[in-house]
Amino acid sequence: MENAEVKTLARRLFKPLIPEAEGRWMVISGLAIVIFVLLLALLAEFIAPYNPTKSTGDVLAPPSLKHPMGTDNLGRDVLSRVIFGSRVVLMVVFTASLLSMSIGVPLGLISGYFGGKLDRTLSMLMDSMYAFPSLILAIAIAAVLGPSILNAMVAISVVYVPTYFRMIRGQTLSIKSRLFVEAAKAMGAGHFKTLSRYILPNIVTTIIVVFSLSVADAILTEAGLSFLGFIVTAPTPDWGYDLSAGKPYLPAGYWWMITFPGMMVMILALGFALIGEGLSELYAPRGER
Amino acid sequence: MSSLKAYIITRALLVLPTVIILLTLVFFILRILPGDPIAAMVGQKVPPEVLEKMREEAGLNKPILVQYISYLYDIFRGDFGRSMIWGKRPVINEIADRFPATLELTIFAFTISVLLGILTGSIAAFRRGSKLDASMRVYSIVAYTLFIPWFGMLLQMLFGVYMHIFPIGGRIAPGMEPERITGLYVLDSILTFNGEALSSALLHLFLPSLTLGVVLSGAYTRIVRNNLIEVLHQDFITAYRARGIRRSRIAYHAMKNAFIPVITLMGLQFAILLAGAVLTETTFSWPGMGTFLLERIQYRDYTSVQGAIVFYALFVAVISLIVDIIYALLDPRIRY
Numbered sequence: 053m054e055n056a057e058v059k060t061l062a063r064r065l066f067k068p069l070i071p072e073a074e075g076r077w078m079v080i081s082g083l084a085i086v087i088f089v090l091l092l093a094l095l096a097e098f099i100a101p102y103n104p105t106k107s108t109g110d111v112l113a114p115p116s117l118k119h120p121m122g123t124d125n126l127g128r129d130v131l132s133r134v135i136f137g138s139r140v141v142l143m144v145v146f147t148a149s150l151l152s153m154s155i156g157v158p159l160g161l162i163s164g165y166f167g168g169k170l171d172r173t174l175s176m177l178m179d180s181m182y183a184f185p186s187l188i189l190a191i192a193i194a195a196v197l198g199p200s201i202l203n204a205m206v207a208i209s210v211v212y213v214p215t216y217f218r219m220i221r222g223q224t225l226s227i228k229s230r231l232f233v234e235a236a237k238a239m240g241a242g243h244f245k246t247l248s249r250y251i252l253p254n255i256v257t258t259i260i261v262v263f264s265l266s267v268a269d270a271i272l273t274e275a276g277l278s279f280l281g282f283i284v285t286a287p288t289p290d291w292g293y294d295l296s297a298g299k300p301y302l303p304a305g306y307w308w309m310i311t312f313p314g315m316m317v318m319i320l321a322l323g324f325a326l327i328g329e330g331l332s333e334l335y336a337p338r339g340e341r
Numbered sequence: 342m343s344s345l346k347a348y349i350i351t352r353a354l355l356v357l358p359t360v361i362i363l364l365t366l367v368f369f370i371l372r373i374l375p376g377d378p379i380a381a382m383v384g385q386k387v388p389p390e391v392l393e394k395m396r397e398e399a400g401l402n403k404p405i406l407v408q409y410i411s412y413l414y415d416i417f418r419g420d421f422g423r424s425m426i427w428g429k430r431p432v433i434n435e436i437a438d439r440f441p442a443t444l445e446l447t448i449f450a451f452t453i454s455v456l457l458g459i460l461t462g463s464i465a466a467f468r469r470g471s472k473l474d475a476s477m478r479v480y481s482i483v484a485y486t487l488f489i490p491w492f493g494m495l496l497q498m499l500f501g502v503y504m505h506i507f508p509i510g511g512r513i514a515p516g517m518e519p520e521r522i523t524g525l526y527v528l529d530s531i532l533t534f535n536g537e538a539l540s541s542a543l544l545h546l547f548l549p550s551l552t553l554g555v556v557l558s559g560a561y562t563r564i565v566r567n568n569l570i571e572v573l574h575q576d577f578i579t580a581y582r583a584r585g586i587r588r589s590r591i592a593y594h595a596m597k598n599a600f601i602p603v604i605t606l607m608g609l610q611f612a613i614l615l616a617g618a619v620l621t622e623t624t625f626s627w628p629g630m631g632t633f634l635l636e637r638i639q640y641r642d643y644t645s646v647q648g649a650i651v652f653y654a655l656f657v658a659v660i661s662l663i664v665d666i667i668y669a670l671l672d673p674r675i676r677y
Contacts, residue, residue: 180362183657187616188634192370192650195638272488276620279490280635295490299624303509307498314491321486329482 061253064335065260078330082264085323089316093138102129104136105287112301115308122308124294125301133289134312140283140290141320144205145270151209153263156216161247161255163217164224175221182214186269187276194282204283208273212266219262223255257335264328268321275317291317348669356662361413363654368412371647372405398425399643416655421648426640432648435633440652441524442512443629446553446621447614449546453554454614455607458561463596465562466569477562484559489617493552493624500548507548510626514541549625553617557610564606568599601672608664612657 092099102108107127108119115122121130159178163171181189190207197203227233228251236250277283278292286297291313298309387395396402399422400411415422421432465477501509508514512526519530519538527546530538572578572595581591619631626632630649637645 176358176362177366180359181366183359183612183661184363184366184654185612185616185619185657187619188650188653189370191619191634191638192367192646195646196371268486272486275488276490276616279620280623292488292490295488295494299490299494302494302498303502305498305502310491310494310498314488314494317488317491318483318486321488322483325482325486 057253061256064257075330075333078326079334080330082323082326082328082330085319086327089138089320089323090142092135093142096136096139100129100132100135102132104128104132104289112306112309121312122306124298124309125306128287130294130308130312133294134291134316137289137291137294137313137316138320140201140278140288141271141274141292141317144201144208144274144283145267148205148208148274149212149263149267149270151205152212152266153216153259155209156213157220157259159213160217160220161224161251164221165228165243165247165251171221174217178214178217182218186211187273190273190277191280191282194277199282199285201283204274204277207277207282208270211273212270215266215269216259216262219258220255223258224251227251227254257331261328261332261335264324264331268324268328271317271321271324345669349666352665352669353662356658359661360655360658363658364413364416364651365409367647367650367654368409371643371650372401372408395425395643416651421651422644424637424642424645426637426642426645432645435645436630436648436652437524439628439630439633441526442627443615443618443622443631445512445525445527445546446549446627446629447618449550450553450557450618450621451607451614453550454557454610455561455603457554457558459565459596459603461558461562462565463569463592465566466573467592469570474566477566481559481562484555484557484562487556489552489556489620490624492556493549493621496548496552497625508545509548512542512545512628513538514545517541549621549627552624553614553621556617557614560606560610561603564603565599568602569595572598601668604664604668604671608661608668611660611664615653615657 105128108123108129109127110119110123111127112125113119113123113127119129119131121134123129124133159174163174190204190211193207193210194203197206233246233250236246241250274283275292275295278290279296281293281296284290284293294313295310295317298306298313301309393402400408403411419433421436423429423431424435461477461480465474468474497509500507517538519526519535519542520533522529522532526542527539530536530542575598578591578595581594618629619634621627622629622631623635630652634646634649637649
């Protein structure tokens, strides 16, 4: 890319951080949440007060100074489990989302750019998958593959391919008929060059927005699968799984076992949703807000 | 009217390819992915001759193409096979027992989500730019990110465990089930004038449908707000204002026009509604399709798992057809 092009692209990508930009607070608060959870996951060994898989001796103790989030039915410190629980969800969701992006984006680009029979077939397949309830599709795949972290990644990545495909295909369709693409082709740019140099830079912002929003959704799907027992087994800490472990103790009033893990699911999903929402507003051309 | 008829017929015919793609997808996911679904579901501990018998029962020992054709043929005849556990009942009967519970839950949740969405969205639109507008915006994002089992359990804790207002699980108090006509407890108890059953069914429905309804309402808040703002800027509204027509009447006309895109969203939200119902049913021990699917995965009842997923696929296709027809009835532009 030319120097000037790099500058334009950079300006567009970092526009959300320009002080006067509208909706900036959404991106900033979303980023703050995500960075906070990332730090929890990276520094878990140093932050967590107890071993997340070992009993502390106090069983079902309510929140106190010693155990800020209480302890569970096996005497494990809930705060420590919540901190360590961030690891599985982040790993599963990031890997799965990167996988679905690296399948969905190229397919969407090719389908939108070349059109024809391939486009019709792919679109029909992706639309059908998109119409099917995502969690149920993920459950079906996870049930067949068996419960494990790796299989959950596969299940979740399959589910989100159509999301990327549909958005990228739509964008490619609208950009390929623009004048500068026509001009590039007239001047002899091949398919690969047109796609990589003229179309791709113009959909980067879309990819970033779709990524943030689908990660937010994937977090809820991961937590759902984990809650239903398709991801981890005892004693691995994971928010969704811990929530289901606390369910039998709810009628007796042990609220702390469910409140904190579930809250973390919402906070993390909210972080990515805020980034996605804020960015989609900031990247939109002025008239379309 | 003839163009409407033509539209409906074309749209109905288009359901067929969608259904076939979905059924093919289900077929491949359940068969091709790991090689052998029965072995994957049953685990390694089963002796090979038992495994072989189970494969035979599920028709998995035949060539894949034969399996595929007989699978499609059976589904189109309404034959979903027989369950592999307990009484080995036809899967379609098992589904018929469970489906009304899911339908009842989704109807109530859907109604709550649309009403909440219209309420919050129109508040935001009529008070555009105010603090109220901003807080409705936050509501729409937060509602979407609520984790269903967590939100459901918090409601159970508050209204069930502490305040004892609503039961925390099940569809109705044991032994109170109304005589079965449709399988929808609320409707059946009204049809049989069974007041006790009606109140018990409604009490049990409240928390699960509120949970699912709130989570889904966020998307409606946003679309109602944006459409209403757009409509409020159109010329006919200005003309009404100039003529001094009452605000409530203007609001009525604006809402009517803003409602058409909401119907499209209803179609799109339907898949999310069904997925959310699986988690809601698990949280509230609701005996519907979602708990049926999970229970049969646990019992490794392969034919029932396949039947349940196929049923979901058919259901999604039918609903999208219905939504499109409603859309065409409301908006004449679609038909051409």
